[in-house]
Amino acid sequence: MAKTKTKSSKKTRRKDAPASLASVLQNIAKHQESSTNNIDALISKASSELTEESDPQKALKTITSALSKNPTSLKALELAGEINIELEDGETAIRCFKTAAELDPEGEGSGAEKFLWLAQICLEGGEVAIGWYEKAVEYLRKVVAAAGNSQDGEEKDKLCSALCGMAEIYMTDLCMKPDAESRCETFITEALLVSPSSPEALSTLASIRISQSKPEDARAALARSLEVWNGLELGDDKIPAYPFRLSFTRLLIECEMYEEAMDVLEGLQQEDDQMVDLWYIGGWCLFLIGSKLKENQGKLQVADGEDVEDWKDTLAAAREWLWNCEKLYKAFEWEDEGIKDHASELLANIAKEIGDAKPEDREEEEGDEEEGDAEWEDDDEDEEMKDS
Numbered sequence: 001m002a003k004t005k006t007k008s009s010k011k012t013r014r015k016d017a018p019a020s021l022a023s024v025l026q027n028i029a030k031h032q033e034s035s036t037n038n039i040d041a042l043i044s045k046a047s048s049e050l051t052e053e054s055d056p057q058k059a060l061k062t063i064t065s066a067l068s069k070n071p072t073s074l075k076a077l078e079l080a081g082e083i084n085i086e087l088e089d090g091e092t093a094i095r096c097f098k099t100a101a102e103l104d105p106e107g108e109g110s111g112a113e114k115f116l117w118l119a120q121i122c123l124e125g126g127e128v129a130i131g132w133y134e135k136a137v138e139y140l141r142k143v144v145a146a147a148g149n150s151q152d153g154e155e156k157d158k159l160c161s162a163l164c165g166m167a168e169i170y171m172t173d174l175c176m177k178p179d180a181e182s183r184c185e186t187f188i189t190e191a192l193l194v195s196p197s198s199p200e201a202l203s204t205l206a207s208i209r210i211s212q213s214k215p216e217d218a219r220a221a222l223a224r225s226l227e228v229w230n231g232l233e234l235g236d237d238k239i240p241a242y243p244f245r246l247s248f249t250r251l252l253i254e255c256e257m258y259e260e261a262m263d264v265l266e267g268l269q270q271e272d273d274q275m276v277d278l279w280y281i282g283g284w285c286l287f288l289i290g291s292k293l294k295e296n297q298g299k300l301q302v303a304d305g306e307d308v309e310d311w312k313d314t315l316a317a318a319r320e321w322l323w324n325c326e327k328l329y330k331a332f333e334w335e336d337e338g339i340k341d342h343a344s345e346l347l348a349n350i351a352k353e354i355g356d357a358k359p360e361d362r363e364e365e366e367g368d369e370e371e372g373d374a375e376w377e378d379d380d381e382d383e384e385m386k387d388s
Contacts, residue, residue, distance in 0.1 A: 021064045021080060021092065042066035043075050046083070056086040074100050074110035081117060090121055097121075107139035112158060115139070119165060126173040133166045144194070156194050163191035164204040171211055184208050199225045199240045199248075206251050219255045222248075226260060234271065242271060249281055258289045276328045280339050283321030287346050290314035294353070312354050319350050 043066055049059035060083050066076045081096035100114045107115065112135070119132035140159040147155065167187040170180045177183075188208055191201040202225035209218035225248070229239045240248070245264055252261035265282045272278075293311035322343050329340060 021060065021067065021096075039066040039070050039073055039076060042069070043073070043079060046076075046079055050079075050083055050086065056083050059083045060087065072103055074104055074114075077103075078110060078114050078117075081114070085117070085121070090123075094118065094121060094123070101135075105135075107135065111143075112136040112139045112162070116158065116162060116165075119162070126169065129169055130166060130174070133162050133169075136162045137166070153195075157198070160191045160195040160198045160201055163187045163194070164198075164200050167191070167204050167208065171207060181212070197224075197228050199228055199244065202228075203244075203248055203251060206255070210251070210254060215255055218251075219257060222252055222255060222257060222260075226264075230260075230264065230267075242268060246275070246277055246281070249285070253281070253285055253288065256288075258285055258292070261285045262289070273324075274328065276325055276332060276334050276336070276339065279321050279325035279328060280343055283318045283325055283343065284346060286314055286318035286321060287350065290318055290353075315350050315354050319347065322347050322350075 042062055046059045046062035046066065049055050049062060053059075060080075063076055063080045063083055067073065067080060070076065077096050077100040081093045081100070084090070084093035084096060097114045097117050100110065101118065104110055104114070115132045115136035119129045119136065122128050122132060137159065140155055140162065143155045144159055164187070167184045170177065170183045170187070174180055185208070188201065188205050191198065192205065195201055202221045206218040206221040206225075209215070209221060229236070232239050239245075245268060249261045249264050249268075252258070252264070262282065262285055265278065265285065268275075268278055269282070290311045293314055325339070325343050326347075328334070329343075334340075
């Protein structure tokens with residue numbers, strides 16, 4: 001299930017298939033659920049096209065065909081929603097999930113997944129998102145209670161994740177509510193009771209403790225999370241997804257657990273080194289380590305008793321990471337101005353501390369021998385020339 005809200009798509013899509021799906025959704029009230037129209041084969045085909053063939057456009061055509069035969073099929077509606085999430089068509093995805101929720105308001109027909117999706121992607125956020133989470137939690141509590149210790153843990157994980165999502169909303173959208181802090185505590189306490197070693201729950205607990213200015217408690221929660229999954233063989237089910245671990249490093253940095261953050265980041269680099277955020281966060285972390293070393297005017301001892309590099313060497317390493325960030329930012333035409341501005345600031349500060357790098361010190365894969373953060377500035381100048 002997606003963990004972030006879907007952005008509006010900038011891609012050009014074919015108009016025929018989405019229009020057909022919209023037509024089916026618009027006329028759904030005219031149809032009755034039909035047991036004679038067996039669409040299981042079409043649903044299975046669409047699911048395979050989405051997950052195994054990675055062809056959401058093809059899957060959209062198939063699921064639209066299925067819904068034209070039985071527009072009240074919960075499985076088809078929810079799969080249509082997931083397909084449109086993949087196509088970055090949040091508006092249509094919301095329509096699909098809302099239709100499924102109207103047909104199955106208690107979740108008894110197809111479970112809590114549609115409620116969880118709506119909590120994630122609803123445009124209103126805040127109280128509306130909490131409402132969808134509450135529907136999911138109400139259903140999942142019953143399932144978990146009825147199953148006892150006999151279940152495989154999937155429903156427990158969903159319940160834990162939903163409770164964490166509610167706590168996150170009360171730390172952000174609804175943080176000004178008088179009972180925001182107490183609700184966070186209630187949700188995270190239940191989440192940890194449901195799944196005591198959940199990386200998501202422990203990460204959420206750390207976020208709550210950071211917001212409460214309790215850094216030691218936050219560090220303890222992050223350390224507990226690392227004990228669960230860090231160092232496991234790649235592919236182990238206990239290892240959280242790449243995006244979670246990348247976000248997790250930001251919490252580690254916020255709690256000044258720099259060496260632990262770099263350990264995770266270096267592992268992520270081995271898995272996928274084409275992520276702008278990876279190189280930016282790593283460069284930022286190394287900059288902070290180097291600054292700390294300089295402040296101490298010596299060597300910083302890490303957990304295993306070994307000394308890290310001299311502060312100048314560490315800042316030079318930070319610069320390398322930030323250069324890689326810079327390169328990928330341009331190649332992918334990234335749009336996060338916050339990363340661009342902060343990376344430029346870090347590179348400028350590094351230049352002040354250890355001087356500008358020699359041209360031959362820079363990687364020349366693209367034949368670029370400019371120094372420091374000049375590439376960022378050139379981009380801005382090019383845009384100004386186009387506008388003039």
